[in-house]
Amino acid sequence: MEQKLEVWQRGPLPEYIPVLQPIVHALLQAREEVNEYMFNFPKSLLWVRPANMASAGFHLQHLSGVLDRVFTYARAEKLTEYQFEQLAEEGKNSLNGYEIEELVNRFNKQVDAALEQLKITGEHTLSDFRGVGRAGLPSTVIGLLFHAAEHTMRHVGQLMVTVAVVKAQEGDIL
Secondary structure (H helix, E strand, C coil): CCCCCCHHHHCCCCCCCHHHHHHHHHHHHHHHHHHHHHCCCCHHHCCCCHHHCCCHHHHHHHHHHHHHHHHHHHCCCCCCHHHHHHHHHCCCCCCCCCCHHHHHHHHHHHHHHHHHHHHCCCHHHCCCEEEECCCCEEEEHHHHHHHHHHHHHHHHHHHHHHHHHHHHHCCCCC
16 A cells, blocks of 8 residues: 655645745645545544543534634734634534535644645745734734644644544544
8 A cells, every 4th residue: 555645745836935845745735634534533522522631523624713813813813703703613613514525624624724825925925024913913924824834734634533532432544
């Protein structure tokens, strides 16, 4: 059986400047893994919180939300009311409930938006100051972009463990 190479092992992507390649690779890797972990995942397990930790549903919401918010700050923009509503919704199953496909698609679209932004991010802007949040905490464009990639991969790892644990608890071992 042929082993699939991780995204970073597949080489540089010519439409992105070299300094942003690791961020692009991390986001593409995250997308592949999220889609793999959530394939045929039972909806009944989406909000299960093993050991009172975050659910798979929370991680899916948070992955999309963080990318959206951090990339907004990297563009030197303020968050919109909709983004604040999405933040408040993280970890909550709405009255109608979320479909897994909907949450995965939202993440995929957010990765696409982030990749488009990375294509047009000029190297000369990477050290530009960016204020984060209402307090305007100090960061830079590259700091925000790196944090987005790092934070995304952290939650993908947590999602992977959560999915494995809740499936094993249900007797549906991976």
